[in-house]
Amino acid sequence: MTISLKVNGVLHTIENIDENTPLLWIIRDVLDLKGTKFGCGKAACGACTLLVDGEAVRSCSYALKFANGKEITTIEGLGTPENPHPVQEAWVEEIVPQCGYCQPGFMMATAALLEKVPSPTDEDIDQNIINICRCGTYYRMRKAIHKASAIKNGASPTPTTKTTNT
Ligand code: FES
Numbered sequence: 001m002t003i004s005l006k007v008n009g010v011l012h013t014i015e016n017i018d019e020n021t022p023l024l025w026i027i028r029d030v031l032d033l034k035g036t037k038f039g040c041g042k043a044a045c046g047a048c049t050l051l052v053d054g055e056a057v058r059s060c061s062y063a064l065k066f067a068n069g070k071e072i073t074t075i076e077g078l079g080t081p082e083n084p085h086p087v088q089e090a091w092v093e094e095i096v097p098q099c100g101y102c103q104p105g106f107m108m109a110t111a112a113l114l115e116k117v118p119s120p121t122d123e124d125i126d127q128n129i130i131n132i133c134r135c136g137t138y139y140r141m142r143k144a145i146h147k148a149s150a151i152k153n154g155a156s157p158t159p160t161t162k163t164t165n166t
C-alpha cells in the first residue's frame with residue numbers, strides 16, 4: 001500500500017508498507033524524527049504523542065492507514081529556536097524537564113489542549129493531560145501549561161537578565 005502524509009510541512013510518500021504499521025515507527029525509523037518517544041507501546045503513557053490534523057494522538061497505537069492524507073506535527077515541527085511555540089517558551093522558563101524522556105509527549109498534548117481550551121483550569125489540565133512522567137515533573141508542568149496559555153493569549157515571556165561582574 002502507498003501512504004501519503006505531510007510531516008512538519010513536508011510531504012512524504014511511503015510505499016510497500018503494511019498499512020497497520022504504527023505511525024510511531026514511520027516517524028522514528030523511516031523519517032528519522034527521534035523526538036517522539038516510545039514508552040509503553042500500548043497507548044497508556046503518552047510518550048509518543050504527536051498531532052494529527054491538530055488532534056493529540058498516541059502514535060504507538062495509531063495505524064499508519066489512518067494518517068493517510070493527514071498533516072502530522074511532531075515536536076521537531078512545533079516551533080523553531082528562533083520562533084518557539086508558547087509551550088516551548090513556557091517549558092524553558094519553568095525548567096520543566098528532569099530526564100526529559102516524556103516531555104515531547106506532554107508538550108504536544110499541551111499544544112493540542114491550548115488550541116481547544118485557550119485558558120485551561122487545573123481541572124481542564126487534570127482531565128486532558130493524562131500522560132505519565134516517571135520523574136514526577138507534574139507540578140512544574142502544571143505551572144508551565146498555565147504560563148504557555150498566558151504567553152499564547154498575549155502575555156510576554158518573563159524577561160531574562162544577565163549579570164556581569166566588573
Ligand atoms: S508509547 Fe505510546 S502511549 Fe506509551
Ligand code: FES
Pocket residue numbers: 097098099100101102103132133134135136137
Ligand atoms: S522528565 Fe523523566 S520521565 Fe518525565
